Amino acid sequence: MNDQDYMNLALQLAESTKGQTSPNPMVGSVVVKDGAIIGMGAHLKAGEGHAEVQALNMAGGKAEGATIYVTLEPCSHYGKTPPCAELIIEKKIKRAVIATVDPNPAVSGRGIKRLEQAGIEVITGVCKKEANQLNDVFFHFMKYAVPFVTLKSAITLDGKIATVTGKSKWITSEEARLDVHTYRHTHDAILVGIGTVLADDPSLTTRLPNGGINPIRIVLDRNLRIPLHSKLVAGEEAPTWVFTTEQAPDEKRKELEEHGVTVISIKDFSIRTILQQLGKRGILSVFVEGGAEINGSFLQERAVNQVITYVAPKLFGGKLAPTSIGGEGFQEVEEALALEMIDVSRVGDDVKIISRLKEE
C-alpha cells in the first residue's frame, strides 16, 4: 500500500459518517507503521473526538515514529476538544500526510505549520480533489455562511412533474423514491413551498430501510396557509420551521407555535434572506423538494449548487402540465444557469442525473 492507498482508506472512513457530523466536516484518519495499520478512525459526531484522536488512541504506544494520514488538515485551535496538531506532536509521529487544508481562513495552514515546527515531515495534497468533493458542503458554508443547496426534480421524459389534472403518484420508481431518502438523511434541512404542502401533505421524513436522520422540515409560506392538521404540523418526527412575512395573521402564528412549529418572520421574503437566516441557525445543507414555484424562486436567484434529476420513462404531455421549474424563467439563453453533469446512472426504471454548478 502507498500514500494514496492509505489516504483512500481514510477517505472511506470519512465518507462512512456522511450525514452525522454536521456542522463539522467528515474526517478520516489512518496511522501506519512499518507497513502495518496500527490505528484508524473517523470523526463520528460534532463535539466528539476528532478522527486523529480516534486513530492515535487505537495506535497507543506504537504511534512513535509512525505516519498519520488525515483527510483534512489537523486542527490547531482549542475548540470543543484539544488541538489534534498538539496530540500528533505529543505522540511523536514522524510523518503526516494530509489530503487538503482547512478552508477556514482563521485556521488554514496553522496546523501544518505547527507540525513542521515540531520537526514532523508534512506531505499535503494526496487525494486532494476527492477530499474537497467529500466536504463540499462544509467548504461552501465556510466560504459563504449560507447552506449548500441541492434541488431535486422527479420528471417524465417530457419534463412534467404532474399530469394536467395535478396527479403525480407515481412518476418515478420505488427505487428512485427510496434514493431520494438518502439525500434527506444527509441534508440538515429539507425545504418545500406551501403549494406542495397543500397538494401532497408530505411528511418529509427520512424513511430508509435501516432508519436515517430526519432533516429539519422547512416550509416557505408567506401567508401562513399551512393547515394545523397537516403532517408537518401535527407530526412530531422532526422539527418544522415555517418562513413567513410580518403580514401573516398573528392568530395563526400563535396556533402554529403552540403546535411546536418554529415560525420565522422575515421582511424581505427572498431566497437569499431565507438562506442567510438558515446559515445563522447552523443549517449547512438544504434539500429543495419543490414544487415548481419554489424551484423557480431558487433558480431566479441563482441559489442552486447541485441538481438531482430523476427522469422516468413516461410521457404525460399536456401544454398545461407543470414542469419541474416554474417562476418567471430567463429571457435569454445566455442567462441559463450553467451546470455540468457529473454523474448519470440508472435507478430502477429511471435515470438519475447529478449536476453541479460550474466551479467559478
Ligand SMILES: Nc1c(/N=C/[C@H](O)[C@H](O)[C@H](O)COP(=O)(O)O)[nH]c(=O)[nH]c1=O
Ligand atoms: N411524485 C413524485 C415525487 N413527489 C414528491 C412530492 O412533491 C413530495 O415531496 C413527496 O410527496 C413527499 O412526501 P413524503 O415526504 O414522502 O410524505 N417525488 C419523487 O421522487 N417521485 C415522484 O414520482
